Amino acid sequence: MEKKGANIRILAVDDNIVSAGYLRKILESIGMTVECAYDGYEAIEMVEKNSYDLVLLDHIMPGLDGISTLRYIREHGLCLNTPMIAVTGNDAEGSRENYINAGFVGYVVKPFDNNTLIKTVVNTLAGKPAAEAEKPLENIPHVLIVDDDMISLHVAEKILGDQFNIDCIPTGVEALNYLKEHTPDIILLDIYMPDLDGFAVLEQLKADKRYKDIPVVCFTSDNDRDSELKCFRLGAVEFIVKPFIAEIMRHRVTRILELNRLQNNLRQEVDKQTTELEQRTVQLQKLTKQAMQTLAGTIDAKDKYTNGHSVRVARYSRAIARKLNMSEKEQEDIYYMALLHDIGKIGVPDDIINKPSSLTNQEYDVIKTHPVIGAEILKNMSALPHI
Numbered sequence: 001m002e003k004k005g006a007n008i009r010i011l012a013v014d015d016n017i018v019s020a021g022y023l024r025k026i027l028e029s030i031g032m033t034v035e036c037a038y039d040g041y042e043a044i045e046m047v048e049k050n051s052y053d054l055v056l057l058d059h060i061m062p063g064l065d066g067i068s069t070l071r072y073i074r075e076h077g078l079c080l081n082t083p084m085i086a087v088t089g090n091d092a093e094g095s096r097e098n099y100i101n102a103g104f105v106g107y108v109v110k111p112f113d114n115n116t117l118i119k120t121v122v123n124t125l126a127g128k129p130a131a132e133a134e135k136p137l138e139n140i141p142h143v144l145i146v147d148d149d150m151i152s153l154h155v156a157e158k159i160l161g162d163q164f165n166i167d168c169i170p171t172g173v174e175a176l177n178y179l180k181e182h183t184p185d186i187i188l189l190d191i192y193m194p195d196l197d198g199f200a201v202l203e204q205l206k207a208d209k210r211y212k213d214i215p216v217v218c219f220t221s222d223n224d225r226d227s228e229l230k231c232f233r234l235g236a237v238e239f240i241v242k243p244f245i246a247e248i249m250r251h252r253v254t255r256i257l258e259l260n261r262l263q264n265n266l267r268q269e270v271d272k273q274t275t276e277l278e279q280r281t282v283q284l285q286k287l288t289k290q291a292m293q294t295l296a297g298t299i300d301a302k303d304k305y306t307n308g309h310s311v312r313v314a315r316y317s318r319a320i321a322r323k324l325n326m327s328e329k330e331q332e333d334i335y336y337m338a339l340l341h342d343i344g345k346i347g348v349p350d351d352i353i354n355k356p357s358s359l360t361n362q363e364y365d366v367i368k369t370h371p372v373i374g375a376e377i378l379k380n381m382s383a384l385p386h387i
Contacts (some may be wrong), residue, residue, distance in 0.1 A: 008032045013043040014058040040064030059088040144184035146175040148193045159246045172196030191220040206235040288383045296339045314338040344374030
């Protein structure tokens with residue numbers, strides 16, 4: 001099974017801490033796991049203990065240089081199936097042949113170009129020649145270009161290919177079929193195509209919940225205001241006129257992708273906060289119910305003659321509410337309201353509540369104050385606003 005993202009382990013070996021850190025930063029930004037060694041001896045110790053999918057090995061290092069380190073690793077049967085890429089500041093003629101002859105599958109030159117480094121690593125992991133220009137991993141923004149004009153497709157791919165992962169499709173029908181198995185980050189869509197034009201494709205995209213959030217940029221050689229307006233009405237986020245101007249095209253695609261990323265991050269954060277709020281609300285409701293049940297138990301424990309009275313009244317009240325076809329929420333509210341109907345007894349002295357003989361008129365007047373006390377206690381209870 002093909003490894004992806006953080007499942008790919010890479011060892012970056014460079015005596016320059018800054019260079020090693022930069023290698024790690026670039027490759028971790030596309031989801032890989034990167035460990036660093038700072039000389040050849042440390043690299044040998046690490047490959048003796050761990051397995052890696054790829055090793056990036058600096059050439060010029062004190063003590064044991066990159067080529068010597070590679071030879072030692074191979075001669076001692078370590079990482080036999082692990083490809084190794086030379087990292088070097090030497091880009092002189094014949095350098096590639098020298099490194100290939102030494103056992104490296106390719107090399108990258110300092111100072112690093114991010115895209116070149118990523119492509120070299122990705123191609124090597126895919127088993128392709130490291131120098132071959134190939135599309136980077138799925139973490140790099142994925143652009144789908146749809147145009148029946150092969151020249152326009154080639155030009156657009158050339159303009160964006162160094163910065164993005166590009167796929168080119170010549171017809172609208174093929175584009176819709178392609179989208180059944182792939183989800184690009186942005187779609188560049190020609191308006192005027194045979195069979196199924198850009199308008200029809202755009203309309204289908206925005207009507208399908210799987211694709212409706214993918215930003216679409218329409219383009220055409222016809223600078224027609226009506227066409228531009230129709231594209232925006234159908235849901236396009238931008239309109240570009242052929243022939244393409246490289247800097248403008250790159251800038252617009254980059255800006256749209258960044259805006260879309262920010263919107264997605266915001267949407268995810270809102271969803272996260274909403275979920276957390278809902279969870280806190282449920283926990284608070286649970287805690288409130290537990291508190292009310294505890295209060296009811298405390299009240300009933302205070303009056304030994306009516307122990308369990310509050311719970312019985314609550315159950316009868318809910319049963320009556322159910323017979324009256326009240327909603328589940330209303331039945332539950334009534335249950336807890338009834339559960340607390342005697343809470344005011346907290347303010348009545350125990351010797352009066354539990355007096356074994358008849359109450360005096362004065363004592364009975366005290367007993368009769370408990371609904372007033374209860375109302376005062378519960379008047380600000382937001383969980384049951386009508387209590």
